[in-house]
Amino acid sequence: MLIEQYISSRRDQLLQRLFSLLAIPSISSQSEHKPDMLRCAERWAELLREAGADTVDVMPTKGNPVVFASKNVNPNAPTVLIYGHYDVMPVEPLAEWTLPPFQPQIKDGHIRARGADDDKGQSFMHYAAFCYLVENNLLKHNIKFLLEGEEEISSPSLEEFMTANKELLAADIILVSDTSMLNADNPSITTGLRGLAYLQVDVHAAARDLHSGIFGGAVANPVNILCSLISRIQDTETGRILIPHFYDDVDELSADEKALIAQIPFDETEYLNGIGARKLHGEAGFTTVERTGVRPTFDVCGIWGGYTGEGAKTVLPAEAHAKISTRLVPHQNHEKIAQLIEDYLNSIAPDCVEVKCTSLHGAESYVCPIQLPAYKAAEKAYTTVFGKRPLPVRRGGSIGVVPMFERVTGVKSILMGFGLESDAIHSPNENFPLDMWEKGIRTIVEFHSEFDKI
Amino acid sequence: MLIEQYISSRRDQLLQRLFSLLAIPSISSQSEHKPDMLRCAERWAELLREAGADTVDVMPTKGNPVVFASKNVNPNAPTVLIYGHYDVMPVEPLAEWTLPPFQPQIKDGHIRARGADDDKGQSFMHYAAFCYLVENNLLKHNIKFLLEGEEEISSPSLEEFMTANKELLAADIILVSDTSMLNADNPSITTGLRGLAYLQVDVHAAARDLHSGIFGGAVANPVNILCSLISRIQDTETGRILIPHFYDDVDELSADEKALIAQIPFDETEYLNGIGARKLHGEAGFTTVERTGVRPTFDVCGIWGGYTGEGAKTVLPAEAHAKISTRLVPHQNHEKIAQLIEDYLNSIAPDCVEVKCTSLHGAESYVCPIQLPAYKAAEKAYTTVFGKRPLPVRRGGSIGVVPMFERVTGVKSILMGFGLESDAIHSPNENFPLDMWEKGIRTIVEFHSEFDKI
Numbered sequence: 001m002l003i004e005q006y007i008s009s010r011r012d013q014l015l016q017r018l019f020s021l022l023a024i025p026s027i028s029s030q031s032e033h034k035p036d037m038l039r040c041a042e043r044w045a046e047l048l049r050e051a052g053a054d055t056v057d058v059m060p061t062k063g064n065p066v067v068f069a070s071k072n073v074n075p076n077a078p079t080v081l082i083y084g085h086y087d088v089m090p091v092e093p094l095a096e097w098t099l100p101p102f103q104p105q106i107k108d109g110h111i112r113a114r115g116a117d118d119d120k121g122q123s124f125m126h127y128a129a130f131c132y133l134v135e136n137n138l139l140k141h142n143i144k145f146l147l148e149g150e151e152e153i154s155s156p157s158l159e160e161f162m163t164a165n166k167e168l169l170a171a172d173i174i175l176v177s178d179t180s181m182l183n184a185d186n187p188s189i190t191t192g193l194r195g196l197a198y199l200q201v202d203v204h205a206a207a208r209d210l211h212s213g214i215f216g217g218a219v220a221n222p223v224n225i226l227c228s229l230i231s232r233i234q235d236t237e238t239g240r241i242l243i244p245h246f247y248d249d250v251d252e253l254s255a256d257e258k259a260l261i262a263q264i265p266f267d268e269t270e271y272l273n274g275i276g277a278r279k280l281h282g283e284a285g286f287t288t289v290e291r292t293g294v295r296p297t298f299d300v301c302g303i304w305g306g307y308t309g310e311g312a313k314t315v316l317p318a319e320a321h322a323k324i325s326t327r328l329v330p331h332q333n334h335e336k337i338a339q340l341i342e343d344y345l346n347s348i349a350p351d352c353v354e355v356k357c358t359s360l361h362g363a364e365s366y367v368c369p370i371q372l373p374a375y376k377a378a379e380k381a382y383t384t385v386f387g388k389r390p391l392p393v394r395r396g397g398s399i400g401v402v403p404m405f406e407r408v409t410g411v412k413s414i415l416m417g418f419g420l421e422s423d424a425i426h427s428p429n430e431n432f433p434l435d436m437w438e439k440g441i442r443t444i445v446e447f448h449s450e451f452d453k454i
Numbered sequence: 455m456l457i458e459q460y461i462s463s464r465r466d467q468l469l470q471r472l473f474s475l476l477a478i479p480s481i482s483s484q485s486e487h488k489p490d491m492l493r494c495a496e497r498w499a500e501l502l503r504e505a506g507a508d509t510v511d512v513m514p515t516k517g518n519p520v521v522f523a524s525k526n527v528n529p530n531a532p533t534v535l536i537y538g539h540y541d542v543m544p545v546e547p548l549a550e551w552t553l554p555p556f557q558p559q560i561k562d563g564h565i566r567a568r569g570a571d572d573d574k575g576q577s578f579m580h581y582a583a584f585c586y587l588v589e590n591n592l593l594k595h596n597i598k599f600l601l602e603g604e605e606e607i608s609s610p611s612l613e614e615f616m617t618a619n620k621e622l623l624a625a626d627i628i629l630v631s632d633t634s635m636l637n638a639d640n641p642s643i644t645t646g647l648r649g650l651a652y653l654q655v656d657v658h659a660a661a662r663d664l665h666s667g668i669f670g671g672a673v674a675n676p677v678n679i680l681c682s683l684i685s686r687i688q689d690t691e692t693g694r695i696l697i698p699h700f701y702d703d704v705d706e707l708s709a710d711e712k713a714l715i716a717q718i719p720f721d722e723t724e725y726l727n728g729i730g731a732r733k734l735h736g737e738a739g740f741t742t743v744e745r746t747g748v749r750p751t752f753d754v755c756g757i758w759g760g761y762t763g764e765g766a767k768t769v770l771p772a773e774a775h776a777k778i779s780t781r782l783v784p785h786q787n788h789e790k791i792a793q794l795i796e797d798y799l800n801s802i803a804p805d806c807v808e809v810k811c812t813s814l815h816g817a818e819s820y821v822c823p824i825q826l827p828a829y830k831a832a833e834k835a836y837t838t839v840f841g842k843r844p845l846p847v848r849r850g851g852s853i854g855v856v857p858m859f860e861r862v863t864g865v866k867s868i869l870m871g872f873g874l875e876s877d878a879i880h881s882p883n884e885n886f887p888l889d890m891w892e893k894g895i896r897t898i899v900e901f902h903s904e905f906d907k908i
Contacts, residue, residue: 029765090767096662153765180668194667198766207730208550211880213648213851214634216781217693217751218742220735223776224688224754231685234678236804239671276661276772281674281806288672297671300678301769306756307777311483311607312652312815313544314779314852315755315880318730322677323761325768327670350690352735361766397667398768426665426769 003445006132007438014131015106017047018124021086022104022113028064028087028153037064037149040086044147045069047127052134053145059165063157064149068168070142071134077141080451081171082130083401083413084123084178085151088115089426096428109434116432118425122177122418123147125437129444140452144171148401151178154198154361155400162408173374174405175447177440179395179417180425184436186265187386189378190415191368192293192394193402195328197337198301198361201226201345203320204354209306210316220352222320223305229345229355230322234298239283239291241298241326243344249331250296257294264289264391274421293394297327323360327398334362363400368412373454378414381446385439416444457899460586461892468585469560471501472578475540476558476567482518482541482607491518491603494540498601499523505581506588507599513619517611518603522622524596525588531595534905535625536584537855537867538577538632539605542569543880550882563888570886572879576631576872577601579891583898594906598625602855605632608650608815609854616862625865627828629901631894632853633871634879638890640719641840643832644869645822646747646848647856649782651792652755652815655680655799657774658808663760664770674806676774677759683799683809684776688752693737693745695752695780697798703785707748718743718845728875747848751781777814781850788816817854822866827908832868835900839893870898 007014026040027033041058044067048056053069064087091101091114099105104113111121126145133139146169148158162169179190203222210219234241241247253261266289268280282291291297305320307313326341328334342357349355368375370392382390402413418440424430461468480494481487495512498521502510507523518541545555545568553559558567565575580599587593600623602612616623633644657676664673688695695701707715720743722734736745745751759774761767780795782788796811803809822829824846836844856867872894878884 029763029767031764090761090763090765092761092763093663152767196667196768198768205731208878208883209547209881210729211851212751212753212755212779213650213781214746214849214875215729216753216779216850217745217749218734218736219729219731220733221753223757224684224752225690227681227684227754227757228690230678230681236679236682275664275669275673277659277673277806278808279674279806280672281804282672291671292668295671297666298678299666299670299675299770300681300760301666301767301771302760302762303677303681303774304758304762306754307544307546308756308758308775309484309544309546311544312777312779313483313546313755313880314650314652314815316753317756320757321762323766325666325670325766327667350735352731352733354732361768395668397665421668424662426767427663429662 001136003132003442007441014128018121019104021120021124022115023102025102026087026149027090028150029090037087041065041067041149044086048145051127051131061157061161066149066161067145067147069145071139072142073139074142078172079142079144079170081144081146081169081174082126083174083176084126084147085119085149086147087149087152088118088120089152093428098429106434110431111434111437112431114430116430117419117423118430119151119178121432121437122440125177125418125440126175126444128441129448132445133448144169151399151401154363155404158401159404159408162404166409169409171411174411174413175416176399176402176413177416177418178399179397179415180419180421180423181417182265182391182393184420187382187388187390188393189375189382189390190395190417191370191392192330193366194398195332195334195365196325196361196363196398197328197334197341197359198323198325199338199341200358200360201229201322201324202356204318205352206318209318212314212316215316219316220350221316222353223317225350225353226305226320226322229349230300230324232348241296243340245340246337249333250329251331253290253294261287261289261293264393294329296329296332298324300324328365330365330367332365334364338362363398364403366403366406368414372412374414374451377450377454378416378447380450381443384446385443416447455590457586457896461895468582472575473558475574475578476569477556479556480541480603481544482604483544491541495519495521495603498540501581502599505585515611515615520603520615521599521601523599525593526596527593528596532626533596533598533624535598535600535623535628536580537600537628537630538580539573539602541603541606542572542574543606547882552883560888564885565888565891566883566885568884570884571873571877572884573605573632575886575891576894579631579872579894579898580629582895583902586899587902598623605853605855608817609858612855613858613862616858620863623863628859628865628867629870630853630856630867631870631872633849633851633869634873634875634877635871636719636845636847638874641836641842641844642847643829643836643844644849644871645824645846646784647820648850648852649786649788649819650779650815650817650852651782651788651795651813652777652779653792653795654812654814655683655776655778656810658772659806660772663772666768666770669770673770674804675770676807677771679804679807680759680774680776683803684754684778686802695750697794699794700791703787704750704783705785707744715741715743715747718847746850748783750783750786754778781852782819784819784821786819788818792816817852818857820857820860822868826866828868828905831904831908832870832901834904835897838900839897870901
């Protein structure tokens with residue numbers, strides 16, 4: 001049976017299975033969802049057993065469990081390990097969702113739910129391809145699945161698990177579908193990931209909120225000071241990050257690299273319309289593709305302090321908080337950068353306040369060489385399905401586990417992502433176009449076929 | 455009967471009456487409390503009727519009603535108008551209250567509730583004094599009460615009401631107890647109030663929250679930009695406000711004025727311990743008493759944007775918001791200042807974001823000359839009760855109605871406040887010491903007696 005026929009005859013069943021995963025609010029960063037993590041892992045295990053995996057285990061880690069499954073067809077054939085994650089991002093601001101985030105449904109040709117793309121929808125494409133290959137006896141190499149529940153919080157338990165289970169996870173190549181393509185008409189494969197250093201900054205000035213009329217002007221305002229600290233991290237005019245030694249390990253782009261990046265199609269109007277922004281804004285001297293792919297960035301992801309309710313409350317807040325992040329490029333070490341940020345903020349903070357920095361998240365960057373045979377197999381698979389050779393692109397996101405795999409097991413990953421920018425991952429109204437989902441499944445099936453020819 | 459005897463025999467009854475006001479959550483800035491505003495006004499009216507006022511009315515305005523009451527004893531005698539407000543500040547952050555804010559009680563010698571000081575507790579002292587004077591036939595002049603329900607939101611309806619009811623409100627002097635003293639051992643009378651301009655600043659960058667890895671570096675981050683805008687309002691080093699023309703109408707202090715202010719006792723250690731702050735911080739070249747009394751200030755009262763929940767969410771927020779305020783000194787016009795702030799922010803805002811400023815609150819400043827006969831009467835009353843001559847002090851708070859009375863009716867106000875800094879007004883755990891409350895009642899009774907001698 002051809003994969004196209006398989007998908008059309010099994011679409012409803014496959015979608016029902018995917019929906020059973022999407023319906024579980026497995027938000028790893030919020031502790032009240034702890035029970036949902038186990039539920040989601042067990043549901044994945046159930047599905048993998050139904051698909052015909054030999055071994056399926058929900059394995060404990062120091063954090064959320066991982067789901068491991070394998071299908072061994074030939075001890076002399078290579079092994080492909082498929083990595084995905086079953087945890088999702090928080091759904092706040094909830095009011096902006098037009099459909100409930102954990103009641104998955106198809107609407108206007110899109111799968112709609114938190115996790116529809118990132119990463120339940122994307123990792124499920126590998127599951128669907130696996131079902132097809134097993135049922136039709138087309139599997140010529142061995143397959144392993146590793147699904148973790150802590151990707152969105154920086155995979156804090158996975159390295160320990162990986163180190164303790166090197167043999168179990170042994171593979172020749174790793175496939176990860178947790179990235180997006182340039183757009184629906186321009187397939188691309190992500191060949192580089194940015195790293196990440198994410199910190200919380202807490203500024204304390206007094207023991208309690210104070211009357212701004214009585215104390216204002218005499219006592220430090222922690223919000224005023226936090227804003228001043230943040231404003232000194234980046235030159236908003238040039239976009240240049242002002243932390244000493246921040247750029248020390250950043251490679252300067254060669255003219256050749258700049259020329260290669262310039263080939264990547266980019267439509268400014270479409271880009272701005274897609275996100276409802278009025279104007280591009282970024283580091284001077286770089287294009288948008290460079291800014292999001294090969295340059296580090298600084299973003300405040302959240303800020304809060306004082307009175308944020310209706311109307312006017314005249315208060316001098318006691319404290320102020322921000323969650324700040326920098327995206328990092330190859331050779332920037334996230335631990336070193338987090339330390340540079342902390343040292344810098346401490347060095348510029350006035351002594352009328354207490355400033356505390358806490359690292360909440362960190363990830364290394366990653367580069368995949370396009371000469372890799374498995375990359376070539378992926379390239380052929382995309383070309384067959386999309387009718388166009390996919391461009392290799394270095395993209396903005398961070399997936400900590402990809403550089404971790406390389407460091408711990410020595411195995412490279414191919415980032416076969418099928419997401420689109422309009423999927424609204426990490427945002428309200430996350431979705432995934434059904435036709436991209438089907439093309440993704442077909443591309444993965446093609447990959448396995450091409451991989452056997454290597 | 456002496457007032458001391460009266461208080462000790464009637465303490466429980468008076469406190470029960472006060473508690474019936476404190477139990478009503480009359481928060482004027484939060485629209486869900488609209489019904490509580492009317493309930494509180496009607497309860498005040500009931501109490502004034504019970505105390506023997508001739509006329510008592512709950513009078514509509516375009517906003518919350520005002521309570522008006524009068525007791526006319528002699529058409530040839532002067533009239534004292536007592537102003538107070540029955541609305542209170544919001545109670546957020548609620549988690550920091552050790553007792554529920556609207557279940558008033560006496561604990562450790564303090565009245566504890568939102569409004570215990572500001573202003574139900576303080577305005578009730580005038581009510582208690584009035585009860586005493588009426589019951590003991592000691593009233594030689596006429597008394598009027600005006601209690602409003604919108605003081606904490608800048609009295610938006612009172613000027614129209616005042617203009618329409620000039621005759622009803624005609625008086626020779628106005629008493630307002632809505633301020634605090636230097637401390638329990640150093641009585642003082644507030645002779646100047648700062649004005650206020652309070653705005654909300656909204657910064658919009660995109661139509662929805664974005665993935666900071668995919669879009670970070672290419673699109674404006676509204677929190678980064680809001681922090682930058684705020685940091686450019688004030689030089690955090692010198693405390694100087696950087697808005698062009700902001701200081702144009704501020705009087706420079708003469709050496710004489712500086713010397714007078716220097717006489718006001720100030721204990722830095724006690725001040726810092728009282729609020730749990732580690733260090734003073736304010737405008738260079740001025741003392742703390744000058745900074746809080748005669749100098750304008752800039753404070754962010756609240757800020758919010760992006761993800762503020764648990765853990766690390768990598769998001770590029772679509773919008774960011776702040777509530778900002780400046781305290782103003784005599785001759786600074788709050789409308790002009792609000793416009794200067796808006797113009798300045800618009801002039802420095804980059805065009806990759808939309809910046810919107812909305813004025814939420816405004817108040818003029820006020821000065822009371824210490825040569826006023828009624829001021830002298832108040833001074834004598836304090837001296838009798840506290841055993842010390844009260845110092846005239848210009849203080850930080852803003853009470854919009856005081857300059858409004860002067861502008862509309864031409865009548866000056868005496869700010870007979872009995873609050874202490876430890877009362878935590880506008881903060882969690884608001885309270886009022888019972889002994890200050892009793893001394894306040896006695897001082898007010900003394901005032902009426904001294905006033906008859908003018």
